[in-house]
Amino acid sequence: MKTASPRWWHHRVYSRLGIGRHDCADHDRHLDEAAAWLARAQDVGADAGVPAFYNGARGRWAASYPETTGYIIPTLYDYAMRTHSEEFRERATRMAHWESDVQLANGAVCAGTIDAKRLVPTVFNTGQVLFGWAAAYDQTGEVRFADSLSKAADWLLSVQDADGAWRQFGSPFTTHPLNTYNTRTALGLLEAAKAIDEPRYAAAARANVAWALTQMRPNGWLENNDLEDNRRPLTHTIGYALQAMLEVGIRLGETQFIDAARHALARVAACQRRDGSLPGRLDSRWQAAAPWACLTGDVQIAYAWLQLARFDGDASWRESAHRAIGFVQSTQDLATMDPIRRGAIAGSYPWHGGYMGCRYPNWAAKFFMDAVMALREAD
Structure with a gap:
């Protein structure tokens, strides 16, 4: 049987103990490190694309992801x-x-x-x-x-x-x-x-x-909205659906789209935990359906909250976004000398959670950068 790498065991132990988080630096430092990680990822392959993820359990980069x-x-x-x-x-x-x-x-x-x-x-x-x-x-x-x-x-x-x-x-x-x-x-x-x-x-x-x-129920929950399990969609796909619905509504002046997205995003905000994270999956009653956090979903939804803060002029949306971004920043290691991990955003917290477990997806860094830049613009 193949033995897991020391790096994998390091993350496994630290994540199980709940101490895999770090002191946060200023927003610009976190942003710069995420950008530098994407640059290093692009340089890994033979083409100009970006590898889909780094698999920490296997110590291997995936191929580029169009x-x-x-x-x-x-x-x-x-x-x-x-x-x-x-x-x-x-x-x-x-x-x-x-x-x-x-x-x-x-x-x-x-x-x-x-x-x-x-x-x-x-x-x-x-x-x-x-x-x-x-x-x-x-x-x-x-x-x-x-x-x-x-x-x-x-x-x-x-x-x-x-x-x-x-x-x-x-x-x-x-x-x-x-x-x-x-x-x-x-x-x-x-x-x-x-x-x-x-x-x-x-x-x-x-x-x-x-x-x-x-496809939206009266409580704002969307049918057919997950990669695998439509009964309890990821915050990642919830974030895709609601942020896009909101932005299309704003850009086209379609009030019904904006109102629907706002209604659903308010229900998501009610699920936010004390540490700023969201449950990685939510069921049709807007109840937690996973104990881990999907870090990509956290920052996607934070970005949508920031759009609402700008559109509505309601500071409470910004506060929810600030807390979510702060949580994700606390999982980003800026101190390690390992260039594969420094500045990366994992799929889940804890690291071995149910979304892209033990991996660092390129889209997590991308959506994190979007959210941090939007937050800095709102400052």
Whole structure:
């Protein structure tokens, strides 16, 4: 039997004892370390994409992940603008070129990592890369990015059902083909509509979010909203669905979308623990359905709360966001000399929890950066 690595046992023991948290530095230090970790991750592979995660139990990086590399791109452009860093601007542009290199012939983006034996076109993954191409086109004006953007968005419209839902081309790595969190794909289409001035994409985005409202129960809970278990969705997919619903509503001036998202986000806020974290899964009564925290979901929802604070002018949303971000910062190790862990954000807390256990996903660092930058803008 293969013996677990010393690093794995270190995290296992510390997480079980509940002492795997650290003193927090200032927000900018945490932000800089997360950005540096993403840069090191990009440099690991032979291509310009970002590995999906580092597996701490196996001591191994995954292959590059088109979906999440796609939405890391605008985060790095935002960070580059904030820090006046040409390095991060160049990194983001290289990622966007790589995304165009690996785009499928029909315009879609594949499921999973780039080393998959069969590259399957997938709706959600395609929607996430729209963010990257839209940002790259805005930043560089390169026609290649506009072409990739229009091909991908046209494919999404071609496979969208009349009621606004996507029922085809779900990810083969999820249990259910119908996903309410595709509101995040709708938001990607809205980015495409803005970038290349195509109203059809905005109309398709609105139709999908209108459909998502048909999946919402009176208490704000969404049906069909998890990767595996729709009875108790992750805060990660709750965050996808609600943040996108809110932002589409704000950008299109659709009060019904904003009100629905606000209602649900208030129910999530009521679940926040004393330490600032959220239960990693929530059931249909908004009760904790997991003891661990999904760190990605914590910062995604914090970002949505900050958007509401700005839109509503209600400081209580900012306070909830500040506490959630502070919790995630306390799990980010800035003192270790191990470059694989320094600045990374784990999948779960404790480290071996039920979402991406013993792994550091690239999207956790991305959404953490988004939340910290939004919080600093609100200061």
